Each structure stands twice: as C-alpha cells, then as structure tokens.
Amino acid sequence: DTGVSQNPRHKITKRGQNVTFRCDPISEHNRLYWYRQTLGQGPEFLTYFQNEAQLEKSRLLSDRFSAERPKGSFSTLEIQRTEQGDSAMYLCASTGQDGTYEQYFGPGTRLTVT
Amino acid sequence: KQEVTQIPAALSVPEGENLVLNCSFTDSAIYNLQWFRQDPGKGLTSLLLIQSSQREQTSGRLNASLDKSSGRSTLYIAASQPGDSATYLCAVSWDGSEKLVFGKGTKLTVNP
Numbered sequence: 544d545t546g547v548s549q550n551p552r553h554k555i556t557k558r559g560q561n562v563t564f565r566c567d568p569i570s571e572h573n574r575l576y577w578y579r580q581t582l583g584q585g586p587e588f589l590t591y592f593q594n595e596a597q598l599e600k601s602r603l604l605s606d607r608f609s610a611e612r613p614k615g616s617f618s619t620l621e622i623q624r625t626e627q628g629d630s631a632m633y634l635c636a637s638t639g640q641d642g643t644y645e646q647y648f649g650p651g652t653r654l655t656v657t
Numbered sequence: 658k659q660e661v662t663q664i665p666a667a668l669s670v671p672e673g674e675n676l677v678l679n680c681s682f683t684d685s686a687i688y689n690l691q692w693f694r695q696d697p698g699k700g701l702t703s704l705l706l707i708q709s710s711q712r713e714q715t716s717g718r719l720n721a722s723l724d725k726s727s728g729r730s731t732l733y734i735a736a737s738q739p740g741d742s743a744t745y746l747c748a749v750s751w752d753g754s755e756k757l758v759f760g761k762g763t764k765l766t767v768n769p
Contacts, residue, residue, distance in 0.1 A: 547700075574755065585661075585746055585759030586701070599756060634700060643708060644689060644755055646748075648701040 545570070547649035549635050555655045556625055563621045564652045568637030575618050576636040576646060577610055579603065586634055592618060625656045659684050661749050663760035670737055671768050678732040678763045680747030685725045691757065692721050692732050693746040701746065705732070737767045 548567045556562050568575045573594050578586035589608070590600045594615040604610075607625075612618040622629055632653050636646040662681045670676050680690070689708045693701040705714045705721040707730065713722040720733040734741060744764045748757040 549700075576756070578757075583761070585748070585761050586757075588756035588758070591755060599754065601756075636701075638755075643706060644750065645691065645703060645706045646757060647703060648693070650700040653698070 547635055547637050547647055549633075549649040549652050551652060552650060553653045553655075555657065558625060558627060558656055560625055561621065561623045562625060562654065563619055564633055564654075565617060565619050566635030566637075566649060567617045568635070569639070569647055572637035572639045572647075573615065574638045574644070575612060576638075577618070577620055578634040578636065580632040580634060580651070581630075589620075622654075625654075627656050630654055630656045659749070659751055659758055661747055661758050661760040663745075663747055663763050665763060666761065667764040667766075669766040669768065672737060672739060674737050674767075675733070675735050676737055676765070678734070678745050678747075678765070680730040680732070680760055682728050682730075682747075682749045682758075684751060685728055686752045687725060688750045688752050688755075690721075690723055690730050690750075691748045692719075692730075693748065695744045695746060695762070697744075704745075734765075737765075739767050739769050741765060741767050 576591040577589040580586040592612040607623045610620045632651045634651045636648045691706045692704045707723045718735040744762040746762045748759045
C-alpha cells in the first residue's frame with residue numbers, strides 16, 4: 544500500500560525562476576488537494592481536483608500558480624516567476640470515495656527561493 | 658469567517674502523563690474534523706477522523722471527541738511517551754466545501 548508521493552522533496556531556486564512539483568495520489572483516490580505551509584503555521588488550502596476537474600481554488604492561488612491533473616491521476620503544481628514569499632512546504636493530499644473524505648498527506652516539497 | 662483555533666500552542670509534560678489538546682472552531686455546520694500529527698520537516702499523518710454525526714473516535718492511546726454545539730474538539734493522549742513528541746494539528750471541513758481549514762497546531766514535548 545503506497546501512500547501519497549511528492550517530488551522533488553526539496554527545491555532551491557532563484558527568484559524569478561519557474562518551478563514545478565509533482566504529486567502522485569494513493570491509487571484509485573479520485574480527489575487530490577494542494578496545500579501550502581509556512582513555518583509555525585497550519586497548512587493553507589490552495590486547490591483541489593475531483594478526477595481531472597479543478598473544482599475549487601483559493602484566493603491564495605495567484606495567477607503565477609497553476610495546477611493540473613490531466614488524466615485524473617498525478618497532479619502538477621507550477622509556480623512562475625518565483626518570489627521569496629513563495630518559500631514554504633507544499634503539501635499534497637488525496638482521498639477516496641468512501642464518503643468520509645479523510646485526507647491522506649504526502650511528505651511535502653520544501654521550496655526555498657533565494 | 659470559518660476559523661480553527663488550537664490551545665495551547667505548546668505543551669511540555671513528563672512521560673506517562675495523560676494529556677488533552679484542545680481545538681475550537683467557528684460555525685457548527687461542519688462535515689468532519691481530523692486530527693493530524695506532524696514531525697519536524699515532515700508531512701502530516703492522519704490520527705483520527707470524526708464525522709459530524711459522531712461524538713468520538715478512538716485509536717489505541719488516542720481518543721478524540723467532538724461537540725458541535727460548543728464548537729470544540731479534544732484529543733486525549735493516554736500514558737504519553739517521548740515518541741509522542743510532535744506537533745498536533747486539528748483541521749475542519751465544513752458543509753459545501755471539501756477543503757480542510759487547519760489550526761496552527763499544538764507542539765507537544767514529552768520528557769523522559
């Protein structure tokens with residue numbers, strides 16, 4: 544039973560560069576969520592997919608952020624023209640169709656923008 | 658505004674002690690509430706999920722309760738161990754949205 548996986552685990556980039564993160568949900572989970580967590584804070588919701596459809600987006604998701612889930616399996620989160628304020632842990636979660644909506648989280652991708 | 662608050666922000670206890678972590682939320686129309694554990698620099702591990710129709714859930718030494726009318730949940734940890742040291746996060750989803758809204762967490766230290 545493999546859990547949610549995320550790659551890369553760590554990313555260091557210079558301000559202004561584009562970065563892309565990948566999330567592979569638990570097999571057969573049809574819902575996938577992205578959150579962002581800064582130091583000392585709880586995770587904040589960014590967006591979520593049901594299959595390939597992006598159903599909800601936070602106002603935190605500025606036009607520099609885009610997320611996709613093209614075939615309803617893995618998802619990517621891209622940040623264009625990174626800023627130092629984008630430095631955070633980016634967490635992915637998935638949930639199945641048992642009606643409980645219990646979310647299972649991956650290990651996260653730590654982004655540092657220098 | 659839908660918010661989740663956790664008190665205290667940090668807690669230090671001696672090994673073996675029973676302890677309670679608190680979580681409060683605005684708006685009682687919740688769908689479910691989850692408790693998570695987070696170790697430093699790591700992702701979140703789901704501990705317990707309570708659906709809105711339930712009053713409590715138990716797993717091993719952990720017991721979580723839910724009182725929707727007062728907007729509160731507690732996580733009870735029995736016979737604490739040094740390995741329980743971590744940050745504990747409470748998260749709520751409300752009717753009409755699947756997103757989780759998190760508190761800032763309680764950092765627990767269990768001293769041997």
